[in-house]
Amino acid sequence: MPRKSVPLRIDPAVxxxxxxxxxxxxxxxxxxxxxxLRENLRKAGRLPKDTGEIPKRGRPKNPKSQT
Structure with a gap:
């Protein structure tokens, strides 16, 4: 599922x-x-069960270079 972009207004100190x-x-x-957000949703019992993992950092591996 594609990731959702959300603008966020937040206090600079926060x-x-x-x-x-x-x-x-x-x-x-x-x-x-x-x-x-995920941690607090989990603590509140509101994290959907079908929630995927947070994507790993960095670039995805190129399947062509693994030969």
């Missing part, structure tokens, strides 16, 4: 706190926000 946390976890800010 963004900076998330960015610092993301840096410590070696994630992008976008990935950190998704991790935070």
């Amino acid at each position: 963004y900076n706190a998330i960015a610092a946390w993301a840096n410590q976890e070696m994630r992008s800010v976008n990935a950190q926000i998704e991790v935070m």
Whole structure:
């Protein structure tokens, strides 16, 4: 399923706190926000069972180069 793009308005101090946390976890800010959202949905019992994994970082492997 294609990923959904969502614009987000956020307080700069909150963004900076998330960015610092993301840096410590070696994630992008976008990935950190998704991790935070998923964790809270899971804790609230609201994460859909068919939710896929967060995509791995970096470029996908080129199947042609694996010969």
